[in-house]
Amino acid sequence: MHKMNIRVYYEDTDMAGIVYYANYLRYIERARSEWVRELGIDQREMKENGLVFVVRRVEADYLAPARLDDLLTVETETTQLTGVRWILEQRVKRGDTDLFHAVVTVVMMTDTGHPARMPANIRQLIH
Secondary structure (H helix, E strand, O other): EEEEEEOOOHHEOOOEEEOHHHHHHHHHHHHHHHHHHHHOOOOOHHHOEEEEEEEEEEEEOOOOOEOOOOEEEEEEEEEEEOOEEEEEEEEEEEEOOEEEEEEEEEEEEEOOEEEEEEOHHHHHHHH
8 A cells, every 4th residue: 555645735725725626636646646656667658658547437435624734645555457457446534534535447548549458567566
């Protein structure tokens, strides 16, 4: 499991003073990107070789609000990995309290927009 901390800034909040719902998607995207980087996967190099990760599906549940200056933790873990699909669970927490939960399906595509199998070396790093 990968964990990444994020602080809530004023720009993250809406008129009610809580984190704007779309920002949770940004938080989990950053956490996935950092995890991929820490695993040793160079997404720039992948793109130069004609492959990119693409989010195909997100199932999201908003459980409780986060507010200005909260310190949040994004937890990310793989739940399924095949040659064509990477499914992750991601949670945004404040302490022990779950604020947001998502199931994210990531697939591999060519830089021309065609589906592609995930290379074995990348699957090994993720697994």
